[in-house]
Amino acid sequence: MRKMLVRGGAVLALLAASLVSGPAAQASGSGILTDPPNQQITIDLVAMAGSGCRPGTADVAISPDNKAFTAIYSEYLAQAGPGISTTEGRKNCQLNVLVHVPQGFTYAIAKVDYRGYGSTMAGSSSQQRANYYFQGMSQGVYTTHPFPAPLDDNWMVSDEVAVAAMVWHPCGEMRNLNINTELRVSKGSSTGTSFVTMDSTDGSIETTYHFAWKRC
Numbered sequence: 001m002r003k004m005l006v007r008g009g010a011v012l013a014l015l016a017a018s019l020v021s022g023p024a025a026q027a028s029g030s031g032i033l034t035d036p037p038n039q040q041i042t043i044d045l046v047a048m049a050g051s052g053c054r055p056g057t058a059d060v061a062i063s064p065d066n067k068a069f070t071a072i073y074s075e076y077l078a079q080a081g082p083g084i085s086t087t088e089g090r091k092n093c094q095l096n097v098l099v100h101v102p103q104g105f106t107y108a109i110a111k112v113d114y115r116g117y118g119s120t121m122a123g124s125s126s127q128q129r130a131n132y133y134f135q136g137m138s139q140g141v142y143t144t145h146p147f148p149a150p151l152d153d154n155w156m157v158s159d160e161v162a163v164a165a166m167v168w169h170p171c172g173e174m175r176n177l178n179i180n181t182e183l184r185v186s187k188g189s190s191t192g193t194s195f196v197t198m199d200s201t202d203g204s205i206e207t208t209y210h211f212a213w214k215r216c
Contacts, residue, residue, distance in 0.1 A: 033163065036066035036213050037102045043069050044098045046176055052076040052091035052183065052198075060097055066213075070206040071095060071179065073199040076116075078183035080124065081193030092182040096135075099177065101169065108166035110212035112159045114181070116198035118151040121190035125149060128157060128198065129182040132209075134167065135175045142180075147196065149188075155196075163212070171216035181207070 045060045057075040062068075078091040101107060109132060120126050126147045131140040145157040169175060183196050198207070 032214060033212055034105075034214050036211065037105050039102045040064075041066045041102075042100045044100070045095060046098050047096040048093065050091070050093035051087075052078070052181070053093035053095070057199075058093065058095060060095065062099075066211070068208050068210045069097075069099070070208050072206045076181075076183065076199040077195055077197040078126070078185045079193060079195035080185040080187040081121075082191070084193065089185045089187075090182065092180070095179040097177050097179065098174070099169075104216055105213055106169050106171045106216050107214075108161070108168045108212045109177075109209050110161055110163075110166060111210040113156060113208040113210075114145070114158070114198065115154065115156045115206065116183075116196060117154050118147055118196040120147065120149045120151045120185070120194035120196065121187070121192045122150045123189035123191075124185065124187050124194040126151070126183075126185045126194065126196045128196070129184070130159070130180060132177060132179045134169055134177055137167070137175070139178075140167070142182075149190075149194070151196075166212055168214070179209075 041062050043060050043062050048055065048058050053073055053076060058071060058073045060069055060071050073093065076091060076093060078089055080089040099107065114128060114130065118126060126149065128145045129142045131142045133139045143159050147155060181198065183198060185194050185196050187194060
């Protein structure tokens with residue numbers, strides 16, 4: 001039986017290498033990072049697609065301080081084991097979001113924190129993969145985070161981007177942000193069922209995208 005995500009125990013922290021992105025779009029202005037705009041930012045979830053997020057099972061929200069936005073999934077699980085179809089071992093989701101930016105500002109994604117829960121058997125393998133890019137621009141390279149096995153706990157992985165490598169939303173343009181994520185599980189030599197999830201039944205497990213801001 002699948003276990004609930006919200007549970008005690010230490011969080012498995014796996015700090016990843018920096019995210020490698022495509023060519024950065026240059027925003028005009030000084031290029032100096034600034035505080036978030038005072039106006040409350042809004043975000044629209046324009047579309048979602050993939051085996052890990054059927055319609056209605058994901059949502060996004062901006063933090064009150066305009067420093068980040070979160071993505072929450074409710075049915076995002078990959079699993080492998082006896083009697084489980086091999087197609088269940090790979091789940092993916094693409095979110096297309098539009099961040100409404102006040103005039104005179106632009107943003108980049110400086111850091112992403114991915115969270116979930118895993119229950120994997122010795123001999124199995126599992127991983128989480130992700131990338132993001134602005135509509136009409138080069139698609140960023142996927143970052144891959146393998147998990148150790150066995151695993152029976154919450155997990156967290158992070159991608160952090162150096163300022164020089166940040167990809168900035170083009171000033172004055174309306175371009176959506178595409179967010180791609182993927183979970184993979186293989187039973188390997190194990191004989192039991194293994195699964196990894198990035199979903200939450202109560203909103204406590206979420207992916208957080210941290211903004212960097214500057215003026216155009």
